[in-house]
Amino acid sequence: MSHEETLNRWRLILGKQAGQQISFGNGAALENGISCFDLEDALEFLYSREYGEDVRREGGTGASRLTAATWITKIRSLFPKKTVEILERHALERYQLTELLTDREVLERLEPNEELLKTILQLKHLMRGDVLDAARRIVRKVAEEIAERLNRDIRRSLLGSIDRNSESPVKSIRNLDMKKTIRRNLKHYDREQKRLMVERVFFSSRTRKYSQWRVVIAVDESGSMLDSVIHSAVMAGIFARLPMLDTRLVIFDTQVVDLSAHLDDPVETLMSIQLGGGTNIAGALQYCETLIENPHRTLVVLVSDLCEGGSLGALLSVSRGIIESGARLVCLTALDMEANPVYDRRTAGQLADLGAFVGAMTPEALGDFMGKVMG
Numbered sequence: 001m002s003h004e005e006t007l008n009r010w011r012l013i014l015g016k017q018a019g020q021q022i023s024f025g026n027g028a029a030l031e032n033g034i035s036c037f038d039l040e041d042a043l044e045f046l047y048s049r050e051y052g053e054d055v056r057r058e059g060g061t062g063a064s065r066l067t068a069a070t071w072i073t074k075i076r077s078l079f080p081k082k083t084v085e086i087l088e089r090h091a092l093e094r095y096q097l098t099e100l101l102t103d104r105e106v107l108e109r110l111e112p113n114e115e116l117l118k119t120i121l122q123l124k125h126l127m128r129g130d131v132l133d134a135a136r137r138i139v140r141k142v143a144e145e146i147a148e149r150l151n152r153d154i155r156r157s158l159l160g161s162i163d164r165n166s167e168s169p170v171k172s173i174r175n176l177d178m179k180k181t182i183r184r185n186l187k188h189y190d191r192e193q194k195r196l197m198v199e200r201v202f203f204s205s206r207t208r209k210y211s212q213w214r215v216v217i218a219v220d221e222s223g224s225m226l227d228s229v230i231h232s233a234v235m236a237g238i239f240a241r242l243p244m245l246d247t248r249l250v251i252f253d254t255q256v257v258d259l260s261a262h263l264d265d266p267v268e269t270l271m272s273i274q275l276g277g278g279t280n281i282a283g284a285l286q287y288c289e290t291l292i293e294n295p296h297r298t299l300v301v302l303v304s305d306l307c308e309g310g311s312l313g314a315l316l317s318v319s320r321g322i323i324e325s326g327a328r329l330v331c332l333t334a335l336d337m338e339a340n341p342v343y344d345r346r347t348a349g350q351l352a353d354l355g356a357f358v359g360a361m362t363p364e365a366l367g368d369f370m371g372k373v374m375g
Contacts, residue, residue, distance in 0.1 A: 008036050016044055017051070034078060042078055045071050046087060049095045068097065068106050076115055088119065092126075104131045107138070117142040118226050121273055136267050143266035146234045154238050154367035175203040213297045213374050214246045215239055216288045220304035221251045222279050228303045228335040233259075233269045235335075235363050240264065244374070248291050252284035254309070279307060282314035289318060295326035299373060301366075302331045306347040315347070320354050328373060329356040335363060 011022045024036045075087050091097040101107055101123045110116050120127075120135045127135050180202040188197040217239075219225070219232040229251065236249040240263040248260045251273060262268040281304055292298045300322055308315050322329050331351050333343035341360035352358045361369060 012036060012039055012043065016040060016048075038074075039078055042071065042075050042087075046091055046095065046097070068103070072119075073110065092123065101135070102126050102128075102131055104134050107131060107134050110138075112138045112141045112145075114142060114146070114227075114230065117230060117270075121226065121230075121270060124271060136271065139270055140267045143230075143234055143237075143270060146231065147238060147266070150231075150235060150363050150367075151238055154235065154363070155242065177202045212244050212246055213299060214248070214291070214293065215299045215301065215370070216248045216250065216291050217301045217303065218250045218252060218284045218288050220279055220281065220284075220302075221253055221273055222305070222307075225303070225305060228332070229273055230270065231335045231363050232303050233273075234266055235366070237263050237266050237269065248288075250284060250288060252280065252287075254278040254280045254283070256284050256287045258287075279304070279309040281306070281308050282310050282318050285315070285318045285322065289322055292322070292325065292327050298327040299370065300327055300329050302329065303335050304331070305333060305342055306331065306344040306351070308344070308347060312347065312350075316350055316354065319351055319356060323355045329354075330369075331356050331358040332361055332366065333358070334360040335366070 007022055008024055011024055014022065029035050030039075072088070075084050079087065101120065117139060120139060124132070124135060181198065181200075182196065184200065184202060185196060185198050188199055189195075190197060217232055217236050219229050221229050233249065236247055236259075239245045239247040247263060248258070249263055249269065251257050251259060253274070257272065259269050259272055262272065281302070285300070285302065288300050288302075292300070319329060329351075331348065333341045333348065343360075348358045357369075
């Protein structure tokens with residue numbers, strides 16, 4: 001690290017009050033148009049409270065002051081995810097900046113997106129009345145946007161296998177019938193150039209199948225699994241509307257909550273989530289085991305980081321029982337759109353040795369995987 005970078009970091013640590021002693025050097029301009037001044041403004045909004053309210057109300061000729069609404073948006077563009085979580089926690093716990101999500105006007109000015117949805121789910125216990133109503137509207141809007149992105153691909157994956165005997169008007173790379181395309185265009189083969197001239201491309205249709213499977217989705221609701229909880233709940237709602245699936249959704253920490261009755265309402269599902277607490281995966285799978293009626297047509301999907309807070313022996317025992325019954329056990333270590341895997345590799349390896357499928361998948365990839373299992 002250069003001398004300039006070291007000074008800039010100290011200036012950020014000490015804040016604007018140290019401006020006369022330490023100035024930002026040549027390294028103040030960072031990546032993506034961000035500067036140390038941007039970072040300092042965001043940090044000053046929160047941590048100047050250490051010096052009392054008057055400090056934040058001083059006059060000046062700089063840019064307009066941040067508000068709670070603009071601050072919560074700004075920090076997400078400036079800092080890594082873990083840093084944002086720390087800043088939000090400090091804002092709420094140390095400085096009681098509850099206006100971030102307890103002021104309806106502030107809440108309604110925020111851009112509805114997945115980051116805001118996650119923040120609402122973490123802080124919904126602070127909301128009352130019209131603020132809670134506004135939060136529920138945001139939850140519904142974001143959940144519907146996620147479902148819209150996922151719905152078409154998931155339905156395509158699960159509504160049927162490809163029927164090679166009938167042609168489809170849907171020109172999709174997934175439906176491309178390569179063999180038929182080559183065979184029907186062989187008459188256009190150029191012997192001199194040794195090239196096949198493709199005059200027409202053929203696509204296959206899909207055959208719908210309605211032989212029902214039961215899908216039991218068990219989601220770890222510990223704080224680190226928030227992305228997975230959201231996407232699992234939305235996907236379960238999509239699954240519940242498919243004719244060949246009988247879907248159950250279970251969330252758990254040390255307790256198990258069956259949300260299957262709320263699958264048609266993503267708001268009720270998501271607002272029922274209580275993040276945090278311990279993790280008893282074995283207990284959750286024991287409950288899932290009671291939902292298995294026809295093992296050979298049952299898929300148990302465990303969404304967890306596999307960090308078992310209870311007995312690892314009990315977890316392996318119940319997993320073995322599910323697999324030996326004939327049901328399929330799928331352990332997903334991530335279920336957000338990026339599928340960044342963070343999980344206990346030792347437990348994952350032991351589950352894989354028992355015969356469970358263990359991996360990190362995006363929701364779309366899970367739909368394709370389930371389509372193959374049920375095919």
